[in-house]
Amino acid sequence: MSTIEVNGRTVQADAGEMLLTVLRREGIYVPTLCHMEDMLPTGACRLCVVEVEGIPGLVPSCAFPVSEGQKIQTHSPRAVRARKTIIELLLANHPDDCLYCARNGECDLQDMSSELGVRQRRYSGAHWEPKLDLSSVSIVRDPAKCILCGRCVRVCEEVQSVAAIDFTGRGTDSRVAPAFGAGLNVSNCVDCGQCIRVCPTGALTEQSRFKNIFDAIHNPDKVVVVQHAPAVSVTIGEQFGLKTGTDAAGVLNATLRRLGFDYVFDTSFSADLTVLEEGSELLDRIKNGGTLPMFTSCCPAWVDFVELEYPDMIGHLSSCKSPQQMLGAVTKRWWSKKMGLEPEKIFMVSIMPCTAKKFEAQLPEMMHEGLVDVDAVITTRELARIIRLRGLDLANMTPVEADNPFGERSSSGKLFGASGGVMEAAVRTAHFMVTGKELKMPRLQAVRGLDGIKEAKIDVGGIEVGVAAVSGLANARKLVEDIKAGRKDIHFIEFMACPGGCINGGGQPIRADHDAVKARMQALYNIDKDAPVRYAHDNEYLKKLYDEFLGEPLSERSHELLHTTYGRRQAEY
């Protein structure tokens, strides 16, 4: 323990701790544009500079270890002036189009220039109008708004081990870009959207298209069906003033109806469906000597990652489509018949915590007899924008249930939103399939929480099954390398590209820190704790779907509609 003095107050800190961490804990706000939780500081943006007695220059607090007796001034006139100048210099060649920016109101640069009292353009930098990179179906890059903080580069390389983008050029010609300055679409980008989540400005945003959705809603010939992913109901509230970690499913359903959607379905239903199909596939592989360990396939960024980086491991991927696609397929093939509708008339919109889902939905292998499973995908953030556009107050709606049959869900399906949830849900059902009995302890603590790699050994009717849940693609790479090197004690692995799973997805409300992600996760666990139906195989409408249409898991019809194939993919610069 060291004692230091901050702004005249005595503060306790661990020796060697970074000063910025201490300041944050003490409730002293020092701005930063490049700092990232749990990652080594780069000291690149210099906004967190403070004065330390005895040191002539200003020091960046993010990279300054505290030691006994230091005297620190965080908001001396000199420090504040330096910060203001930095912001003014960043603004020198930043476009003045805040009003038209997707991040208006949620932009760190905008906030800081307001906090520091920037009221005029003091410096005018060289004017340049770079082209937008609109090549990706999920992510838009606007280099003009980039302040070169490097957060996206770091998250892509260090957290995801993808490194689709990096700094190119030097000095005033520095840009963040894929290799050869190419478009994201031809790079090795896996569309996870973590770069958007960490971008402090509007330089990275999702490809946003609403028009076709509104056109469908206003088209009397179309039946517009919406599905919302398990992780959406526990985050959308943040955008409307609800406490982080509030489950807003009821008010979300109500809001979606008011937006004009004819039917509101819950993707957690098809998460239950995934549990049955994937669980059966796992047992089939164990029994019949199939490729093990089996990898989950619900996360499209992860699937893309395997196709790009580990094409030799494709055989390990479950053939199951993701819940988003499954729900689209059963809606158009089964529900349409029950409703007496032509499948072509159904327009399926999905609300996802994810940018990679946009990529997944348009893949040719997701097309069946000329019909796509899902017609349009929007992120949680985009939905919030649409709700505001329509002047609806989500927080004050009267909660309603989603529509049957696909509004029914077990809490297992809901757990898909958090890393480890797919595993937990699958283990519950696999245990039942093998033993005919429910687990005594449905809660699988070992795969819960925010750790990047979680492992457990589970006794399923006398067979010891090794399972793991991994989130973050750098962690995924580690485990895949272990398996390639001959590790054999794991049978089933859940992989999620985003750290913590979909609750921290690339399409989720930005500015979620560690605690916020934890709270979102806890919200899902709370739903599970109190749920009347906790097992996917107990979902009544799911049973009906199998009785009336699919037959049994892995049936021919299941294979036709709910399973898919994969292929080697390559960056094509």
Added chain:
Amino acid sequence: MSTTDVSTNDIVGAPVATTVEDVLSRFSGGNREDLIPILQAVQNSTGHLSRESVLAVARHLNLPPSKVYGVATFYNQFRFQPLGKYHIQVCRGTACHVKGSAAVLESLKRILKVEEGQTTKDKLFSLEVVACIGACGLAPVISINGEFHAGVAPDRVAGILNVYRRRAKNG
């Protein structure tokens, strides 16, 4: 530079005819710290860093292509377009600057319709800016395939280029 010699070839701009694979085989360790020597050797052999060669280097060192490209674009010495038949080096050292090399460079860019590091569409000329070629007494100086042109005024640039155009025509 222990493993590769970039000193003379690089300036004259006459590539030694070897392939990227030949170069990579000389750096069999796959060490990341070899990245810059490898890029230099590749450029030395093939005249520039093509997409294919950047990708090959990335594979060889098990580095993401974005990283290799990022490093390569950081340094002025690397070019991404093949050299022209005539490689023009414009000295922008202090003495040449004082004597008006900026205007010479502008004139070259305007006539050839290329930026520094680029090659004309007819592949005849490529343009490079260098810091100082050690001929300050001749400032402002440009070098075309190693031939020095001293005291170049902007209005003389077109004439000089025509000499080379004629030379190209006459084989």
